[in-house]
Amino acid sequence: MPAPALPAAQTAVPGTAAHAFLTGIDAANLPRHAPLVVATRDGLVESVHYGSAIATAADGSILATAGDPLAPFYPRSSLKPLQAVAMVRAGLNLPADLLALAAASHSGGAKHRGGTQRILAMHGLAVGDLENSTDLPYGTGEREDWLRTGFRATQLTQNCSGKHAAMAATCVINGWPVKGYLDPSHPLQQLIAATVTELTGEEAFARSTDGCGTPLFALTLRGMARAFGAIAAAATAVTIVSTSDDGGTAPLLAEAAVGLAMRQHPDMVAGDRRDVTDLMRLLPGSVAKDGFEGVQLVGLPDGRAVAVKISDGGDRARMPATVHVLESLGVDIAPIASIGTVPVLGGGHKVGLLRPTDFLPALTLSAPVNEAL
Numbered sequence: 001m002p003a004p005a006l007p008a009a010q011t012a013v014p015g016t017a018a019h020a021f022l023t024g025i026d027a028a029n030l031p032r033h034a035p036l037v038v039a040t041r042d043g044l045v046e047s048v049h050y051g052s053a054i055a056t057a058a059d060g061s062i063l064a065t066a067g068d069p070l071a072p073f074y075p076r077s078s079l080k081p082l083q084a085v086a087m088v089r090a091g092l093n094l095p096a097d098l099l100a101l102a103a104a105s106h107s108g109g110a111k112h113r114g115g116t117q118r119i120l121a122m123h124g125l126a127v128g129d130l131e132n133s134t135d136l137p138y139g140t141g142e143r144e145d146w147l148r149t150g151f152r153a154t155q156l157t158q159n160c161s162g163k164h165a166a167m168a169a170t171c172v173i174n175g176w177p178v179k180g181y182l183d184p185s186h187p188l189q190q191l192i193a194a195t196v197t198e199l200t201g202e203e204a205f206a207r208s209t210d211g212c213g214t215p216l217f218a219l220t221l222r223g224m225a226r227a228f229g230a231i232a233a234a235a236t237a238v239t240i241v242s243t244s245d246d247g248g249t250a251p252l253l254a255e256a257a258v259g260l261a262m263r264q265h266p267d268m269v270a271g272d273r274r275d276v277t278d279l280m281r282l283l284p285g286s287v288a289k290d291g292f293e294g295v296q297l298v299g300l301p302d303g304r305a306v307a308v309k310i311s312d313g314g315d316r317a318r319m320p321a322t323v324h325v326l327e328s329l330g331v332d333i334a335p336i337a338s339i340g341t342v343p344v345l346g347g348g349h350k351v352g353l354l355r356p357t358d359f360l361p362a363l364t365l366s367a368p369v370n371e372a373l
Contacts, residue, residue: 033067077289
């Protein structure tokens with residue numbers, strides 16, 4: 001079944017979220033987010049996190065929604081697996097652990113820094129060829145260890161360095177200029193933009209620059225869920241064929257290569273003590289990626305997918321909302337229950353919870369909903 005028709009990407013009809021996004025701030029036109037997660041303290045709701053969420057089927061049809069999943073937003077680092085797909089299509093051929101790093105917001109540990117240096121060395125490049133911003137390691141423990149040794153913020157420790165090393169490597173492979181690889185007019189970025197459009201089924205509502213310097217596209221939760229579902233399903237298809245009794249093989253699509261790499265090396269996609277890594281370890285076959293400003297994507301082995309955006313950009317509500325959508329889809333969340341609710345402490349003791357609201361009534365999951373929302 002073909003994917004559902006998508007709304008016109010740049011019409012910016014007055015009164016819609018797209019109009020508010022493209023024309024300026026107007027309270028009447030802001031995205032219609034819903035309360036997704038609450039923090040309670042001794043029975044009283046202390047804080048409320050609003051946001052939007054969507055669950056899609058393998059064919060891209062909508063299974064459930066909350067809030068305003070067609071409001072344009074910047075996916076931030078959840079775009080990295082899509083960018084990695086584009087690079088594999090352009091000839092990037094890396095061991096699975098390094099391909100996972102190319103799709104990572106890594107914690108900045110020794111294996112992440114070393115992996116980035118391996119990508120560079122394999123293609124005759126050096127850290128000086130990277131064009132990402134500088135930063136301290138993203139992981140709390142990794143940052144403390146780095147600072148304890150007296151080191152400062154660098155490009156290598158910045159959480160996107162694996163992606164940038166892969167971008168520079170893709171340029172070498174194709175004979176493209178390495179210098180200036182972040183320019184939107186560069187062949188690499190043109191290829192990435194076309195790949196993002198293909199995988200999401202959407203033209204960008206707007207374009208900007210991500211924190212690390214790469215071009216960034218405004219899309220919808222539906223488009224991003226569609227892309228992650230395709231990546232996860234492609235990886236599953238290859239796994240099934242490779243383990244079949246007849247010994248058959250199938251061409252390894254770029255989507256499958258990226259999905260398999262992320263599944264096999266979740267510690268390279270994020271890091272130890274990171275919820276994204278934990279989710280992929282505990283939900284076999286899932287492909288997950290977070291993004292700054294409260295973004296979470298999860299593709300499931302059967303091609304279904306979940307996309308969440310927390311409106312205030314807060315990170316703590318991202319995973320509880322995501323786990324709730326997964327549970328509503330019938331996924332056994334027992335292995336990841338600990339990241340679906342977080343204790344609220346008082347004097348070192350549990351006095352409340354950070355937990356999802358009942359924002360997905362069961363009736364919304366009985367069949368694909370009206371595409372017009």
